[in-house]
Amino acid sequence: MAQAALTPWRCIASGLGAGRAPAAPGTCGSLLGLALGCLLLHAGHKALLAGVILIAAIGLYAIARLPEAAEDPGWIVIDEIAGQMIPLLALSSVTPLGAALCFILFRIFDIWKPGPVAWADRRKDAYGIMGDDVVAGLLAWLAVLAVGLAVPL
Numbered sequence: 001m002a003q004a005a006l007t008p009w010r011c012i013a014s015g016l017g018a019g020r021a022p023a024a025p026g027t028c029g030s031l032l033g034l035a036l037g038c039l040l041l042h043a044g045h046k047a048l049l050a051g052v053i054l055i056a057a058i059g060l061y062a063i064a065r066l067p068e069a070a071e072d073p074g075w076i077v078i079d080e081i082a083g084q085m086i087p088l089l090a091l092s093s094v095t096p097l098g099a100a101l102c103f104i105l106f107r108i109f110d111i112w113k114p115g116p117v118a119w120a121d122r123r124k125d126a127y128g129i130m131g132d133d134v135v136a137g138l139l140a141w142l143a144v145l146a147v148g149l150a151v152p153l
Contacts, residue, residue, distance in 0.1 A: 004068065008062075009062040009063075009065040009066055010062075010066065012058060012059065012062040012078060013059065013062045013063055013066060013069075013075075013076045013077075013078050014075050014076065014077060014078070015028075015029045015032050015077040015078055015080070015081050016032075018031075018032045018077050018081075019074070019075035019076060019077035019078075020075055025074050025075055025077055026074065026077060026080050026110065027107065028077065029077025029078070029079075029080035029081050029084075030077075030080045030081070030083075030084040030103065030106060030107060030110070031084075031103075032077075032081055033055075033080060033081035033082065033083065033084030033085050034084050034085075034088075034099060034102065034103050036051065036055075036081065036085065037051070037052075037084060037085035037088040037102075038088065038094045038099055040085070040088075041088050041091065041093070041094050042093075042094060045089060048085065048088060048089060049089060051085060052082055052085045052086055052089075055078065055081055055082040055085070056082040056130060056134060058078075059078030059079060059081070059082055059130055060126050060127070060130045062078060063076060063078065063079070063126040063129050063130060064125075064126040069125075069126060069129060070124050070125065072124070072128075072129050076129060078130075079129050079130045079132070079133035079134075080110065080133055082130065082133060082134065082137070083106060083110065083133030083134055083136050083137035084102070084103065084106050084133075084137065085137070086106075086134065086137030086138055086140065086141050087101075087102040087105060087106055087137055087140035087141040087143075087144045088102050089141055090102070090141050090142075090144035090145045090148060090153075091144070091148075091153055092153075095153055097151075097153055098144070098148075098153035101144055101147060101153065102140060102144055105139075105140040105143045105144060106136060106137055106140040108140075109135075109136035109137075109139045109140050109143075110132070110133060110136040113132065113136075114139070116135050116139075117132050117135045117136045117139065118132075119135075120132040120134075120135050
């Protein structure tokens, strides 16, 4: 099937092209979210939270403008970018161990789709596409908080 024309909404939804990676586009989007989230965390938790909210809102708006979004194509990764940034809010600062843990836990919850993640994923609209990754990010945030009680991150 031919690729649709690049529009601003497709550019945003693809994470500025990260979702067009030939292999593992969701992981590529998550890595972009991790890098962006780590940069924002250096500026503080308020900056990171503002970034999460802004990317999720813009992503939701962009996804809603794509007729093919109901099929949740793999190249839409703006949801992974926003979701991956959420667990970083559990860190006091960026550390290699903390960043790795945030990445791994987010990907586990995003791929495994336990309970509320699967519930959000069943929605076949922009809210479902963005929602499952936000919920996966929140579950990863809780898990990072719990790990942080036992191990300094």
